[in-house]
Amino acid sequence: MSFKLGIIGFGNIAKAIITPLLDNKLLKPEEIFCLVNSKKSFENVKANYKYKIRITHSDLSDKDLVWDCPIKILAIKPQQLENIKEKYSNHLEKDILISILAGVSIDRLTKIFPNHRCIRVVTNIPITISKGLTGISWSNDIDQKNKIFIKNIFENSSKVFEFSEEYLDIFLALTSSAPAIIALIIEALGDGGLSGGLSKKLSEELVIEMILGTVLMLKDSNISTMDLKNMVTSPGGTTISALRILEKKGLRSALIESIIQAMNKSKEFR
Numbered sequence: 001m002s003f004k005l006g007i008i009g010f011g012n013i014a015k016a017i018i019t020p021l022l023d024n025k026l027l028k029p030e031e032i033f034c035l036v037n038s039k040k041s042f043e044n045v046k047a048n049y050k051y052k053i054r055i056t057h058s059d060l061s062d063k064d065l066v067w068d069c070p071i072k073i074l075a076i077k078p079q080q081l082e083n084i085k086e087k088y089s090n091h092l093e094k095d096i097l098i099s100i101l102a103g104v105s106i107d108r109l110t111k112i113f114p115n116h117r118c119i120r121v122v123t124n125i126p127i128t129i130s131k132g133l134t135g136i137s138w139s140n141d142i143d144q145k146n147k148i149f150i151k152n153i154f155e156n157s158s159k160v161f162e163f164s165e166e167y168l169d170i171f172l173a174l175t176s177s178a179p180a181i182i183a184l185i186i187e188a189l190g191d192g193g194l195s196g197g198l199s200k201k202l203s204e205e206l207v208i209e210m211i212l213g214t215v216l217m218l219k220d221s222n223i224s225t226m227d228l229k230n231m232v233t234s235p236g237g238t239t240i241s242a243l244r245i246l247e248k249k250g251l252r253s254a255l256i257e258s259i260i261q262a263m264n265k266s267k268e269f270r
């Protein structure tokens with residue numbers, strides 16, 4: 001066998017990272033060694049996951065096979081961290097642990113996993129459809145060969161940005177938390193359509209298409225957000241009357257504060 005990638009925690013995000021690697025045949029199912037906590041999740045993955053990866057759970061003795069992988073992704077919730085007991089593998093070089101946990105610092109990871117070189121990664125839910133954004137902070141002891149391999153894992157389904165660790169919390173707020181803010185905005189605009197007499201389903205379809213069109217205009221044409229706003233606001237018109245309400249209700253400030261709040265919450269997990 002050429003390679004072994006360990007995954008500690010095989011939930012939504014781990015699946016979203018691993019599945020495109022298997023779809024694109026960058027890794028083989030037999031090269032993936034996963035550990036979940038419960039027998040229930042273990043059986044669920046065995047029965048329903050489309051690839052026959054190697055999987056075990058916390059009560060089985062073969063979980064050491066996961067700890068024996070030279071590179072592992074840690075994909076549990078930050079609150080579950082204290083239940084993970086590091087196992088030492090006697091490889092020549094220290095193993096690598098890639099943590100995708102919100103907030104938890106490299107410093108804290110290194111204290112919990114002293115036999116590993118730890119890396120912090122932030123990714124976001126659109127990775128599920130290969131449209132993700134991933135931020136990586138390296139610790140000092142990762143060589144170029146491993147950096148390229150680890151970037152490849154995430155580049156398969158996301159755009160990858162390398163940051164010093166101090167910027168990962170704001171990256172998380174803006175990319176990993178904000179999809180929920182966008183979902184809330186879509187839902188609320190849809191309720192606006194509903195209030196005006198359209199069905200909820202049609203309203204949300206219109207909102208999603210409108211957002212897609214607007215975003216593509218901003219992305220592909222050389223226009224700024226201010227240019228676009230000016231293009232659709234005419235004197236005494238409908239759009240400026242809508243924007244006036246949003247300014248009065250403090251939407252702009254609420255959005256800024258929501259990002260700062262998410263960043264600060266991420267810092268609390270350190």
Ligand SMILES: NC(=O)c1ccc[n+]([C@@H]2O[C@H](COP(=O)([O-])OP(=O)(O)OC[C@H]3O[C@@H](n4cnc5c(N)ncnc54)[C@H](OP(=O)(O)O)[C@@H]3O)[C@@H](O)[C@H]2O)c1
Pocket residue numbers: 008009010011012013014035036037038039040041042058075076077078080083084100101102122123124125176
């Ligand atoms: N949701 C997002 O948008 C997002 C985006 C980027 C990053 N993240 C980060 O990704 C991480 C995972 O999130 P998720 O949504 O994928 O969580 P999830 O679906 O709840 O998956 C957590 C996984 O960890 C396993 N686990 C829990 N305790 C364990 C233990 N002691 N030993 C082994 N495995 C254990 C669980 O197994 P059982 O099912 O058996 O309990 C499950 O497979 C979080 O740290 C989060 O901060 C989330």
